[in-house]
Amino acid sequence: IIRNNAIQLLEYKFPCLIIKIMLRFFILNIFILLGICAYSQEQGFILQPDLTTKTIDGHDYLIVSRDSLSAEDLYNQTLSAIMSLQKYSNESIICKENESIILEGFSPEALIFKDMIVTQYYGLHYWLKFEFKDNRIRVSAPKIKAFQMGAHKVEGGLHIVKNHKIFVKGKPGKGKQATKARETITSLLNKAVFDIIEYKNEGDW
Numbered sequence: 001i002i003r004n005n006a007i008q009l010l011e012y013k014f015p016c017l018i019i020k021i022m023l024r025f026f027i028l029n030i031f032i033l034l035g036i037c038a039y040s041q042e043q044g045f046i047l048q049p050d051l052t053t054k055t056i057d058g059h060d061y062l063i064v065s066r067d068s069l070s071a072e073d074l075y076n077q078t079l080s081a082i083m084s085l086q087k088y089s090n091e092s093i094i095c096k097e098n099e100s101i102i103l104e105g106f107s108p109e110a111l112i113f114k115d116m117i118v119t120q121y122y123g124l125h126y127w128l129k130f131e132f133k134d135n136r137i138r139v140s141a142p143k144i145k146a147f148q149m150g151a152h153k154v155e156g157g158l159h160i161v162k163n164h165k166i167f168v169k170g171k172p173g174k175g176k177q178a179t180k181a182r183e184t185i186t187s188l189l190n191k192a193v194f195d196i197i198e199y200k201n202e203g204d205w
């Protein structure tokens with residue numbers, strides 16, 4: 001009898017224990033995902049169907065505070081970061097001293113689309129703008145200017161968005177490749193911005 005009761009108790013408690021562990025694991029992952037989403041949405045930009053970007057609250061700019069730094073300091077720091085990253089040619093940088101910097105960058109083979117016959121590779125041309133006032137930087141929402149396919153540069157590229165269903169009728173496409181394309185473009189543009197404004201010069205040591 002004792003043995004039977006023990007087996008019955010184990011049979012009752014074991015599934016409950018498994019459920020509790022799974023529930024705790026699920027809740028933990030939810031909190032982790034919320035934390036990641038909160039950071040990315042608050043700090044960065046979200047891709048739009050027209051290949052521009054906006055913040056989570058719909059603004060086409062982001063204000064970055066930098067206490068105790070003049071517009072000249074912020075301009076020089078940002079320009080130094082851009083030059084140190086060695087990703088932008090002198091021809092792609094337009095400066096208005098102590099006021100603004102405009103960049104045009106390029107990321108080769110950023111997007112890959114595969115079907116049963118061919119694999120297509122697209123490079124991305126993107127646009128960034130930084131403006132400076134005492135204690136703050138205004139970062140305009142970055143945007144895609146063109147797609148590059150081999151030697152062929154496609155300005156705008158909205159027909160590529162349509163053909164690959166990255167967005168469909170103004171809404172995100174549901175395919176895996178479309179989802180990955182949106183994530184890749186969003187990540188690329190945000191990284192381009194934050195690599196510059198968060199750049200740390202460690203010196204030549």
